[in-house]
Amino acid sequence: MPETTLTMDYVMEASSSAHFSGLRVDGLLRSSQSASSSPRSASSAAATSTEANFPKQPFVIGVSGGTASGKTTVCDMIIQQLHDHRVVLVNQDSFYRGLTPEESERVHEYNFDHPDAFDTEQLLECVGILKSGHSVQVPIYDFKNHRRCSDSFRQVNASDVIILEGILVFHDPRVRNLMNLKIFVDTDADVRLARRIRRDTVERGRDVNSVLEQYGKFVKPAFDDFVLPSKKYADVIIPRGGENHVAIDLIVQHIRTKLGQHDLCKIYPNMYVIQSTFQIRGMHTLIRDREISKHDFVFYSDRLIRLVVEHGLGHLPFTEKQVITPTGSVYTGVDFCKKLCGVSIVRSGESMENALRACCKGIKIGKILIHRDGDNGKQVMFFHRLDALPFLKLNEICSSLHKFICLLKQLIYEKLPKDISERHVLLLDPVLATGNSASHAIELLLQKGVPESYIIFLNLISAPEGIHCVCKRYPSLKIVTSEIDDSLNDEFRVIPGMGEFGDRYFGTDD
Template identity: 50%
Template sequence: MESNEAKIGDAEMLSRVTSLMRDHLPERVSPSPSEDWNRREGSIGAQGSHADLKELDELSKEVASAEAKGDSAKSGLQVLGVEEQSTVVEPFIIGVTGASASGKTTVCEKIIQGLGDHRCVLVSLDWFCQGIPDNVDSSDYNFDHPDAFDFNYLYQVLKLMQKGQPVDVPTYDFKTHKRSASVLLNAAEVIIVEGILTFYPRFIRKMMHMKIFVDEDADVCLCRRIRRDIEFRGRTISQVLSQYEKFVKPAYDEFIFPTKRHADIIVPRGGGNHVAINLIVQHIALKLQQEGDFRKLYPQLHRLEDNSQIRGLHTIFRNTEVSREDFVFYADRLIRLIVERGLGLLPFNREIVTTPTGEPYFGVAFVQGIIGVSIIRSGEAMETSLRAVCKTARIGKMLIANDGPKLDCSNRRIAYCSLPQEIHRLHVLLLDPVLDTGGTVACAIEELLSRGVPMDNITVLNLISSPDGLSLICGKYPRIKVVTSSVDRRVNKDGYVVPGVGDFANRYFGT
């Protein structure tokens, strides 16, 4: 509903709200936030009974107990009837809570802006509203009570997202007070869970790596709530004030404010606190680097910067529906960036040249003697980009056969090899677009070492790596450099990196 009341300024709005509250609302004494917040008043919320709260607390204890027992008992996910699968790297989960209209969404948006929207996904607790029963009027329903939310559903969604799986999440219409069609939500490195009661269930709270409480003055929150509910939820000022006095303020005192003690960070003034938000963004970025970057374990690993350009290229050529022409074009673009990065790791000599202005330029010249060794067949896709940026580079080839299961790294053997005799004097760029188990690349490295190539002279170039492959190559050959653009989650039972790109050679060469 459109209303002039939705367009007035904050100062005037606050004045009018104060006047209306004086005229229409009875005086009341707010319960002390320091009182025992676990008490239950039967009058809180039209839902009436607190049986659901008791059940939720029992489920929380069951989940915590089951997860503490590990393999000897059901996990928390199995308690809820969802099967678990193993995963390698879990996302960083942030919980953001605070009073209604305190600025939680603004804080979340600024965190996402600071980290990059390609790295984050926002999950709103509002999506998991239970909905109003048919025989209950919306003015008599407490939307701020824990019974109003389906925390079990939220738990299942977060567990699946921890494994990197896309999930269907509900959407809730606050005008019809019903759930509408679900939408598909992809997992990301950072999952932000936002809502007034995100800290309330213990089994949800335990999943969070960082908990943020957004603190704002109560009058400011009320003004924002009035403006929002009038403009977007079709309510009048009187309806908003009545609901605030009847449900919102008591629920904040009893359920929301006490969870402040669980917060790792308290952000006063909400989205306007730029210093606090910048510190949060920097801390999260550091944690992501520490927990997810293999450079901490393997300093010889060099990964392209994770920016929007790199993500955009991956998005196109990973897509199963992309045409072969586009797959080749965008894969070549990314291969060229990988090759450039690999060449930048080679030794160089200082050199002085004279510019057309007659002035000297103090630069560098790469050492001579570079050879690209492609692992047939997919490695041949990288030869064109190498030749495009390094005309003097020579090309060698290896065909490696696998006499056993793909996941068994011990059955690789050299079936064909075309390398110059003087390769031991050259700097080798080993070309293989996808590093899965690492067995094929390890076999190629052993062949190079047997021909006298120093380990320091070998650089492995690939587009996508798996943690298993990196652990094998970087762990077994500590002086060999590896350049990649992405470290994916794992290798599946068929030997493919996931999410990966499928069979790279078949897609590139159209076979």
């Protein structure tokens, strides 16, 4: 039985109306409905203007491979299985350049498999319009006369999923950069030649000799020079094309997962939201209820925090480890990351320490105290030890305007493990609001030598403004949260939020 080969590299992103099915993704629809129905003040709407700069993005899939490799079959199978989403198929063949009269007279000497045969600029324009949420007119190419139909186009509407299919869609980096997922269909050369002969003679009115001559003179050399080298850019490689049902099923499952993500997770690949269940929604309902008792608030908050911590630990590196089980068998598993510590932002972050200690026995935990200066979102930092104040050179300060502001305006104290630069750091704070507190804490960790990619920021709820602030400034850092809320209000409080978490958790509220 042939083995299924499926390669995925995620550090882990137009057809006729017949290719449309179902409604928009429920999660995306609910998000837009809740945003429009929830009452917000004018200042709140202004505060979320950053969100408007990031419109909902469709999931773009590139499908490449040699001629007659089965690309269209793979696309059709993906479309059929994504029956509950709107999907459009855009063929690179639609963007062939029309031949001039001189080229038409010598059509047998024209290389249709060369990148110059396509109008890539128009392809980029059309896909860009679709990604921005607008419909577009795609040209129709006449393969018998080798020119575009000047008086007719195909109307392609905006959709949840855009599939871009063609032999050279991976060749141009500008086109590749539009894609969230790149699939290469890998089929034996003899099978591809037989399919091409059948297709060109039946569908395009050509004789066998001309097909074979073109294949030997242009198609095969172009495949070796342009198509095959682009295979290295693929995230997924499907051998045997449409016959590989296992690979296609896995791809569709992955696409469904991506479509179910919050929009901000599509914009920022370093943003992670734990999968929502009725249990998680129920716990959020309880801790957000202002009438809940302190005992219940702490109990259900601890449960949610434990889930976030466990999810965050899953992003740490691991090594393979073998153990002997009580039955004498060998079990191959993984060993936990040894160099690890927690850092809590006092005082709300201290509520997350018990969950971290329960998951990581004997873990070291440092503390950072950030004092909020009024209600304007500005922060002042304080730490626990003055004797560790670092000496900063002028050129280091001037290297970043943001660091200059953060470091010169703040008096820094710290109580952190001495070897923190060698450790992966779990930064703890239940609420990500403006992102200022988190940014100041992250800057301190970076000054202490912690690599940005070693920091995982854990919180219960996040506001879009804070996500934009942290993720754009620190693209290598990871954020793990249990829910993304709507916005900040004019007092820079998360809406709907859960109030002052520290006061509610430690019983110091009124």
